[in-house]
Amino acid sequence: MPKAMRSFLDDPSQAHYRRAWLLLLLLAIVLLGIGIGLRDPWPADEPRFALNALEMLRTGQFWFPHRGGELYPDKPPVFMWASALSIWLTGSVRLGFLIPTTLSALGALVLVVDLGRRLHGRRVALLSGLALLTAFQFVLQAKTAQIDMMLTxxxxxxxxxxxxxALLGPARRWWLIGWAAMGIGVITKGVGILPLALLPAWLWFGYRGRAVRLSLKELLLGLGVMLACIAAWAIPMMLMASFSGDPALAAYRDNILFKQTGQRYADSWTHLEPWYYYVVKVLPWAWMPLVLALPWALPAWWHRLKRSDARVWMPLSAVILIVVFFSLSPGKRGVYMLPTLPLLVMALAPLLPGLIRRRGLHRAAFVVLALLAGVLLLAGALGAFGLPALARVAARHQVDPWAWWIVIGALGIGLLAWTRPARGLWALSGWLALFWLSWSTWGYALQDHARSPRDMMTQVAEITGPQAWLALPDFDEEFLLQARQPSVQFGDKTPTSDQFRRAFAWLKQGDDRWLFAMEHQAKDYSCIARDQITDMGVQNGDDWWLIPARAAAQCQGDPNAAPLFVAPTTLPDPSGKAPRL
Structure with missing residues (x-):
């Protein structure tokens, strides 16, 4: 543990608090921010949102997000606005696309620390910040350009x-700020109302005199503020879509308001998992290492419930209700649990000084680190010696991580030897920090060429010429994002066979046109002249073919089989200078 932090724990004076808080904030900025600018957006979601933001800048159309020239109705635009702003400010997708999630994580950390200080004192506040900063999913999502960290x-x-x-009030200004945050959260991602999970416990503790009582007037006022924030986006969007006369905008309106909210929850069509998915398959790793404290935290929570400690049970009850809420939906993703982490830390906060002195907790952390470091060290050594199974995995993913695994595994073993089981929790926390620092530097360098098609799309432009038109049937966003030439696509929901028929008709309209397609799809068309195909190799797990128009001259096309969308390529300003990729 750093000397300033040890001093703080021994003597929680104001001077020590300031030094320790600055140290924690600096650690958070380094840990969460390192790696920005060192990689491109990676699948699955990052290229899509970066493309949304880039097209906003290129077209000036900020109200209705687009992807490859086609309306994107799956998510509200707030995260895309933030991404577009950071890309515009930095002048670079590579520099800007991670900034919104990094700032969101820092903001959540500041809120947790501040509330911990106000409810439990300085010592607990800093321990709460450290606890959140060690949570695996929290740091992972801070380094991932998805909506969920901004939602969190x-x-x-x-x-x-x-x-x-509720606990420090009445504080009606913060009451209204909370409702406004929920409203903005809803137009970031539909489940921004998750803090309402606090209300059942609040009503109970208010009735028992352990929290500020809620009145119907306050509830209605808060609801009005939330709806006003939602309406600031929804009403102009609905008016523009309804009176535009454009069926595509009307379909966007209906999709974003109904299909992506209630229908996605009650009758999800993707990521179908059993009801126990989160408890069994997600929380054990997402809440690591906090989950190790549960054997000691559970009885302590029970005692605090009997004492009607609203400071603990309001956030804890919200965690339980959020887990149940998402478990009831058939569609589940691990990232949906991210908003529970700050609430979990709030519920653990007053227990932390006692938990960090538990020998059993330190030993459990020691065992976990021994397993993680041992597996990485062994796998790295076996991979370096050419174990066939690992060699096949490395070849499939185009990554050779053995030296990295050996180093990070050896660092874990070294920390274990230095700290011994009595300080296993500090060893695991230190190792996680080293892991994230190496992941964001060495790991990015190892993976970027395999997860970003930047080099492949540069080669495509060199072969076709930068002014040649490129068609991407059944495209993945990362390829369109990295395209270096004018590009078209044929609709995200269009059947693949219809996209190829439309592409063949499009190719016949000019010789300076090319088709860029996955080999396993294009090989089904025997009409394509194989001797004119350029095999571009493997990228993101698929083999890609570059096909000139003349190679598909014998293929039957249908100009009505699918829509045609042109991806914007220039900014609406006189310079025409687009942000660097």
């Missing part, structure tokens, strides 16, 4: 505002 910031701000009013 707004849900944490919402919970902060409600808890300030």
């Amino acid at each position: 910031f707004f849900t944490t701000l919402g919970a902060y505002g409600l808890l300030r009013h």
Whole structure:
């Protein structure tokens, strides 16, 4: 543990608090921010949102997100706006696309620390910040350009505002800020109302005199603020879509308001998992290492429930209700659990000083680190010696991580030898910090060429010429994002066979046109002249073919088989200078 932090734990004075807080904040900035600018957006979601943001900048159309010239109705635009702003400010997709999630994570951390200080004192506040910063899913998502970390910031701000009013109030300004945060959270991702999971316990503790009582007037006022924030986006969107006369905009309106909210929850069509998915398959790793404390935290929570400790049971009850809420939906993704982490830390906060002194917790962390470091060290050594199974995995993913695994595994073993089981929790926390630092530097360098098609799309432009048109049937966003030439696509929901028929008709309209397609799809068309194909090799797990128009001259096309969307390529300003990729 750093000397400043040890001093703080021994003597929680104001001077020590300031030094320790600055140290924690610096650690968070380094740990969460390192790696920005060192990699491109990676599948599955990052290229899509970067493409949305880039097309906003290129077309000036900020109200209705597009992807490859086609409306993108799956998510509201707030995260895309933030991404577009950071890309515009930095002048680079590579520099800008991770900034919104990094700032969101730092914001959530600040809120957790501040609430911990106000409820439990300085010592607990800093321990809460450290606990959140060690949580595996929290750091992972801070380094991933997905919507969920920004959603988590707004849900944490919402919970902060409600808890300030309930436990430290009356604080009606924070009550309204909390509801406003939920409204913005809804137009970031539909489940921004998650802080409402605090209300059942709040009503109970308010009735028992352990929290500020809620009135119907306050509830209605808060609801009005939330709806006003949602309406600031939804009403202009609905008006523009309804009176535009464009069926595509009307379909966007209906999709974003209904299919992507209620229908996605109640009758999900993707990521179908059993009800126990989160408890069994997600939380054990997502909450690591906090999950190791549960054997000691559970009886402590029970004692605090009997004492009617609202400071613990309001956030803890919200965690339980959120897990149940998402478990009831047939569609599940591990990232849906991210908003529970700040609330879990809030519930653990007053227990942390006692937990970090538990020998059993340190030994459990020691065992976990021994397993993680041992597996990585052994796998790295076997891979370096050419074990066939590992060699096949490396070849399939185009990554040779053996030296990295050996180093990070050896560092874990070294920390175990230095700290011994009595300090296993500090060893695991230190190793996680080293892991994330190496992941964001060495790991990025190892993986970027395999997960980003930047080099392949540069080669495509060199072969075709930068002014040649490129068709991408059944495209993945990362290829369109990295395209270096004018490009078209044929609709995200269009059947693949119809996309190829439309592409063949499009190719016949000019010789300076090319088709870029996955080999396993294009090989089904015997009409394509094989001797004119350029095999571009493997990228993101698929083999890709580059096909000139003349090679598909014998293929029967249908100009009505699918829509045609042109991907925007220039900014609407006189310079025409697009952000660098």
